[in-house]
Amino acid sequence: MASFARTASTALRAASRRAPRALASSATKAASYSLLTKAAVAKSAHCANPQGARGVKTLDFAGTKETVYERSDWPLAKLQDYFKNDTLALIGYGSQGHGQGLNARDNGLNVIVGVRKDGESWKQAMEDGWVPGENLFPIEEAINKGTIIMNLLSDAAQSQTWPKLAPLITKGKTLYFSHGFSVVYKEDTHVIPPTDVDVILVAPKGSGRTVRTLFKEGRGINSSIAIWQDVTGKAKEKAIALGVAVGSGYLYETTFEKEVYSDLYGERGVLMGGIQGLFLAQYQVLRKNGHSPSEAFNETVEEATQSLYPLIGAKGMDYMFNACSTTARRGALDWAPIFEKANVPIFEQLYESVKNGTETRKSLEFNGRSTYREDLNKELEVINNQEIWRAGKTVRSLRPDYKPESE
Ligand SMILES: NC(=O)C1=CN([C@@H]2O[C@H](COP(=O)(O)OP(=O)(O)OC[C@H]3O[C@@H](n4cnc5c(N)ncnc54)[C@H](OP(=O)(O)O)[C@@H]3O)[C@@H](O)[C@H]2O)C=CC1
Ligand SMILES: CC[C@](O)(C(C)=O)C(=O)O
Ligand SMILES: [Mg+2]
Ligand SMILES: [Mg+2]
Numbered sequence: 001m002a003s004f005a006r007t008a009s010t011a012l013r014a015a016s017r018r019a020p021r022a023l024a025s026s027a028t029k030a031a032s033y034s035l036l037t038k039a040a041v042a043k044s045a046h047c048a049n050p051q052g053a054r055g056v057k058t059l060d061f062a063g064t065k066e067t068v069y070e071r072s073d074w075p076l077a078k079l080q081d082y083f084k085n086d087t088l089a090l091i092g093y094g095s096q097g098h099g100q101g102l103n104a105r106d107n108g109l110n111v112i113v114g115v116r117k118d119g120e121s122w123k124q125a126m127e128d129g130w131v132p133g134e135n136l137f138p139i140e141e142a143i144n145k146g147t148i149i150m151n152l153l154s155d156a157a158q159s160q161t162w163p164k165l166a167p168l169i170t171k172g173k174t175l176y177f178s179h180g181f182s183v184v185y186k187e188d189t190h191v192i193p194p195t196d197v198d199v200i201l202v203a204p205k206g207s208g209r210t211v212r213t214l215f216k217e218g219r220g221i222n223s224s225i226a227i228w229q230d231v232t233g234k235a236k237e238k239a240i241a242l243g244v245a246v247g248s249g250y251l252y253e254t255t256f257e258k259e260v261y262s263d264l265y266g267e268r269g270v271l272m273g274g275i276q277g278l279f280l281a282q283y284q285v286l287r288k289n290g291h292s293p294s295e296a297f298n299e300t301v302e303e304a305t306q307s308l309y310p311l312i313g314a315k316g317m318d319y320m321f322n323a324c325s326t327t328a329r330r331g332a333l334d335w336a337p338i339f340e341k342a343n344v345p346i347f348e349q350l351y352e353s354v355k356n357g358t359e360t361r362k363s364l365e366f367n368g369r370s371t372y373r374e375d376l377n378k379e380l381e382v383i384n385n386q387e388i389w390r391a392g393k394t395v396r397s398l399r400p401d402y403k404p405e406s407e
Contacts, residue, residue: 069251071220074244076107082241083109089146090114091139091165092153093121095208096178100152102128103215103247111135114142120373143168148176148242155181156367159189171196174238178203180260183228185360199228200239202246203259211247220249226256264354269347276383279304283388293391301388302395 058067074082090101091114105111112135115121122136130136139161143149149169151158159182169175175197177183182191183199193199204211204223211221223246225239232238243251254262267273279300286296311320321329353359369375383389396402 067253069225069240069243069253071244071249074241079241079245080108083148083245086110086147087112087145088148088150088242088245089142090150090152091142092151092157093125094152094154096204096211097121097152097208098124098128099204099208099211099215100150100178100246101130102212104245106215107245109245112137112142112145114139114146139165140168146173148174148238150176150178150242151182152178154367154372155179155189156364156372158182159191159364160368162189162191166192166194169194169197174198174200174235176239176242177201177256179263180226180256180258181264181360181363184256184260185357188357188360188364193229195229196231198230198232198235198238200235200242201226201228201256201259202239202243202248202251203263204246204248214249215247220247223248223251224254224259225251226254226259228256261351261354264359265347265351268350268354268359274343280386280388287387293387294395297388297391297395301392 057069058065086109088104088109088111090097090104090111093101093113093115097113097115101111101113113125113130114137115125117138122132125136126132137145143165151165153161158177162182171194175193177199178201180201180203182189183193186192202223202225204221206214206221214221223243225236225243227235227239230236240251283296283300286299287293291299308320308324311323321332324332366372366375393407396407397404
């Protein structure tokens with residue numbers, strides 16, 4: 001099965017490298033999608049669904065009923081027919097632009113990219129096979145050509161460019177975001193959509209790189225969908241269809257507010273900021289107590305990412321605990337509430353900072369600078385130079401499957 005998925009994704013990769021436009025031809029479209037769907041179907045046959053057959057819409061999440069939408073309701077022919085008169089104008093080509101754009105293109109939809117001419121993204125888009133004048137345009141031109149305007153600029157850039165872009169988003173177009181940021185924090189961003197267009201959100205819950213790799217493996221990321229404005233009565237259906245088009249396997253319904261609050265909170269917390277802080281704190285204390293860098297790294301990061309966290313991902317926390325010694329289980333059960341208690345006040349402070357817009361204003365100020373890329377890179381270089389992550393490079397090089405070019 002895995003080898004079928006690999007074959008499918010290799011064939012697709014080759015097809016999209018050779019002739020990105022050619023994928024628009026229905027024969028290639030159908031072939032590429034059928035490779036993907038066959039791989040996906042083959043894979044999903046192996047995933048036991050504890051709540052019954054695929055396609056069930058209302059599921060019980062730990063006692064709360066929620067509606068989820070699945071890709072299986074949108075076979076490729078239906079998806080292509082639904083968008084046959086549309087041009088998806090993908091504005092911005094960062095991590096999400098890349099993932100969503102290539103996936104929608106491989107799904108056979110008519111996609112164009114709009115970015116600053118000759119900027120970093122322009123070059124990146126060309127490397128991915130987008131062709132200037134054909135399906136790669138300066139931002140304003142792409143918006144004029146598009147019917148569905150997918151605003152995937154950085155959140156700060158969405159605010160900065162809004163005065164120029166807003167008049168181009170005319171009646172009949174659809175405005176799409178992957179984050180609630182711009183419209184929810186309108187007092188700070190000044191992004192107020194025109195009243196005569198549908199405004200929808202599809203927010204993949206993972207990095208744009210993962211949006212792409214999961215799609216190529218025949219799998220699919222989970223995404224949130226939300227509606228800000230529904231003037232056609234079709235906004236929700238469009239959001240679901242677009243979610244599938246950009247590579248989602250299943251979609252959860254939320255609101256713009258809930259999406260942006262939870263997302264800003266999660267990334268500052270356990271997903272990124274919190275985990276870096278916790279790893280560093282544990283490593284420092286080990287080092288202070290005379291442990292070597294390799295031992296401190298292995299007990300903090302390597303074992304977490306290579307052995308234990310994948311077990312949580314596969315079958316939950318109790319499963320991971322059960323896979324560890326009774327000694328470890330006893331200690332972890334005792335210390336978990338202590339960590340929880342110590343951290344709740346920090347998470348409360350963080351949620352408040354998100355909700356009251358402090359995090360938004362910081363992000364707008366910092367990422368709105370013309371030097372945002374270099375400034376962020378400087379700070380990331382500090383992390384890269386921390387002893388823990390330098391030690392990590394050597395540890396990774398010892399993995400039997402290590403490939404130097406992946407560093
Ligand atoms: N990264 C992710 O995985 C996720 C992102 N999102 C959301 O998706 C959206 C896009 O995020 P992401 O893909 O990370 O992109 P980035 O935040 O990295 O933004 C990159 C894009 O913004 C453009 N840009 C930056 N400043 C300007 C400017 N002043 N004028 C014009 N263009 C500008 C860049 O163009 P250039 O190269 O020319 O500078 C580039 O195309 C955001 O709303 C984000 O919150 C949602 C889920 C996950
Ligand atoms: C966790 C970071 C994220 O929210 C994401 C990949 O989901 C982002 O904004 O990039
Ligand atoms: Mg985010
Ligand atoms: Mg996120």
